Each structure stands twice: as structure tokens, then as C-alpha cells.
Amino acid sequence: MVKVLHDEDIQRDVLTGKKVAVVGYGSQGHAHAQNLRDSGYEVVIGLREGKSAARAREDGFTVLPVADAVSVADVVMILMPDETQAKVYKESIKPNLKSGAAIAFAHGFNIHFGQIVPPDDVDVFMVAPKGPGHLVRRTYEEGAGVPALYAVYQDATGQAKDLALSYAKGIGAARAGVLETTFKEETETDLFGEQAVLCGGLTSLIKAGFEVLVEAGYQPEAAYFECLHEMKLIVDLLYEGGLSNMRYSISDTAQWGDFVSGPRVVTAETKERMKEILADIQSGAFAKSWILENQVNRPQFNAINAQELNHPIEKVGQELRALMPFIKQSVKDQETKKV
Numbered sequence: 001m002v003k004v005l006h007d008e009d010i011q012r013d014v015l016t017g018k019k020v021a022v023v024g025y026g027s028q029g030h031a032h033a034q035n036l037r038d039s040g041y042e043v044v045i046g047l048r049e050g051k052s053a054a055r056a057r058e059d060g061f062t063v064l065p066v067a068d069a070v071s072v073a074d075v076v077m078i079l080m081p082d083e084t085q086a087k088v089y090k091e092s093i094k095p096n097l098k099s100g101a102a103i104a105f106a107h108g109f110n111i112h113f114g115q116i117v118p119p120d121d122v123d124v125f126m127v128a129p130k131g132p133g134h135l136v137r138r139t140y141e142e143g144a145g146v147p148a149l150y151a152v153y154q155d156a157t158g159q160a161k162d163l164a165l166s167y168a169k170g171i172g173a174a175r176a177g178v179l180e181t182t183f184k185e186e187t188e189t190d191l192f193g194e195q196a197v198l199c200g201g202l203t204s205l206i207k208a209g210f211e212v213l214v215e216a217g218y219q220p221e222a223a224y225f226e227c228l229h230e231m232k233l234i235v236d237l238l239y240e241g242g243l244s245n246m247r248y249s250i251s252d253t254a255q256w257g258d259f260v261s262g263p264r265v266v267t268a269e270t271k272e273r274m275k276e277i278l279a280d281i282q283s284g285a286f287a288k289s290w291i292l293e294n295q296v297n298r299p300q301f302n303a304i305n306a307q308e309l310n311h312p313i314e315k316v317g318q319e320l321r322a323l324m325p326f327i328k329q330s331v332k333d334q335e336t337k338k339v
């Protein structure tokens, strides 16, 4: 088992007296910035003008253009969307970075795949909370925290690890637990999880199940409830207590069906496909396709997205959710848009 560090294990505070620039004020950015400030650290926000900048000012922060925030900062936490980081880094961060400063990330993509190549005289670390920003903020306010992974990619000052741990403690993560990883491990497992299981695997599973029922002549409404709507109940049980908790709560008929039919859907062949997906992530093939897709303004992303929006499951879902206004309410209150 990996070692899990808590608040009491992190005694060397090397963040006090340093100025932190949080670049980006979205899901993660607002949570890191507010938690660090409440922990007593000095925070400025680096942003271009727009909705996020207005929100950061409303929340009482000094908002500066990215270049200006970086030039006064000892720690620059980069919390822009992964696909925009390399460009902003090149134009506004790198030219203004103080020698001996640190750049930090909540996901390893740009460092691991060489899109950001830091100079030798800065520390490079990661603190990646294992939850969306709204949860990072809410749990902090409640006196708890969301666990986080931390990693050091480059230690120029000899303090990079202490800095990463102080930062993790500052955002409240060490109240829950902080685990060491590497940029490589975090990046590759994150991409694999979202592609093969959480996002890609799940949406394909839901659509296939829906299509099989509808093609067999069942009503789309019934298919929607069985294959999509009820997923939440199941996922909540998994989240709270793992596979056995879910199986404990469902009927024994459902559990027997789980045992005999699950392995007929996700077969040895499916596992082979998952290994191919992992290999594409490890080789950089996936990263290359995503970087190039962005450079040509996302023609394929946009085309597939338009197609997916037109899938019958989306239309029937819209109609059925209109009957359940309580769902709309709770989703609007959350910012669960990213993994």
C-alpha cells in the first residue's frame, strides 16, 4: 500500500511568505484559491478578462493579467483547461517566471507529453484533488477535504516536495489524505479511466443497452429508465461501499443476473480493447491526436459531438427529465462537468 499523509505528517510549511498565483478560476481554480486564502496564504489570480475574472473579483481576489500575476508569484498553479495551457505558458508564463519559483499543475498532461517544457531553475509539482472543484471547496468549508495525489517532476530548489505537500495541506487535501504519485502515473491512469471506464466505457454501455431494447420493440421511455436513469442509484451505492454494497442493496435476482450476464458483456475481448486504449495513451498516440485536433479547431470533436446530441436517448431523456424537475434542480447546483 502507498503511504497516505495527513495534516500532522506535513510539518514543514514552506508556503508561508510565498505568493501564489492561481491561473484560471474555473472548477479547480476557485476552490484552490479560496481554500489557500482561508488557510492564511497570499493568493492572486491570473486571468484574461471575462466571466471568470468577474467572479474572482466578486470573491474578493486581486485579478491580474496572467503575465503580471506570474511575474510577482513564487508559485504558479496552472488551472486552465489542459488544451490551452501550452499556449498561455509559452506566451505569458514562461517569459515572466522568476528563477527559483515553482509551477504547479492539477493534472500531468502537458508536462508528461512535453507540451510544457519548464526551465531548469524552477520547481515543478502536481497536486491533483480526486474530486471536482465544488467538492474541494465545500468539504474544506465543512472542515474536511478531498484526497489528492501529489508528485514532483523537477526539484530545482531542494524544496519541491515540501512545497507540494504544503500546498496540498493548504487546500485541505491532507485532512482527507495525500498520496504520492508521478506525473506519468497520474496522467496515464486519469486518461485511461475516463476513456475506458468512466466516460467512454459508460456512455457506450448505456447507448448499446438502450439501442438493443428499442430495436427489439420496447418503448424508448422504458429503455431510458432502465439503461440511463437508474445508473445514478447504482453508482451512489458503488461510491458509498464498493461492489458488494451495491450487490447487497439490489435484489438477489438482479445480483444473479449481474454474475451470469456481466461477463458476457465485458469479455476477454473487451479487456484486450482496453489494453489497446492504454497502449495508445502510453505511446502518446492519444495525446497527439488530441493536440492536433485542437490545432485545427476540433472538426472531428465538433462533428461527433453534434451526432451524439442527436442520439434518440438524448431526446427521450429530455422529455422524461422534464417530468422530474427535482433532477434539474440538483444538477444545476453542482459543477460536476469534468473528471
Ligand code: NAD
Pocket: 023, 024, 025, 026, 027, 028, 029, 046, 047, 048, 050, 052, 053, 066, 078, 079, 080, 081, 082, 084, 088, 106, 107, 128, 129, 130, 131, 132, 133, 338, 339
Ligand atoms: P475549467 O474549465 O473549469 O476552468 C478553466 C479556467 O481557465 C477558467 O477560469 C477560464 O476562464 C480560464 N482560462 C481559459 N482559457 C484561458 C486563457 N487563455 N487565459 C487565462 N485563463 C484562461 O477547468 P478545470 O476543470 O478547473 O481544470 C483545470 C485543471 O484542473 C486541468 O488541468 C484539469 O485537468 C485539472 N483537474 C480538473 C478537475 C475537475 O474536476 N474539474 C479535477 C482534477 C484536476
Ligand code: MG
Pocket: 190, 193, 194, 339
Ligand atoms: Mg480523472
Ligand code: MG
Pocket: 225, 226, 230
Ligand atoms: Mg428497473
Ligand code: MG
Pocket: none
Ligand atoms: Mg430493476
Ligand code: MG
Pocket: 247, 248, 249, 250, 251, 252, 255
Ligand atoms: Mg441483494
Ligand code: MG
Pocket: 190, 191, 194, 339
Ligand atoms: Mg481527466
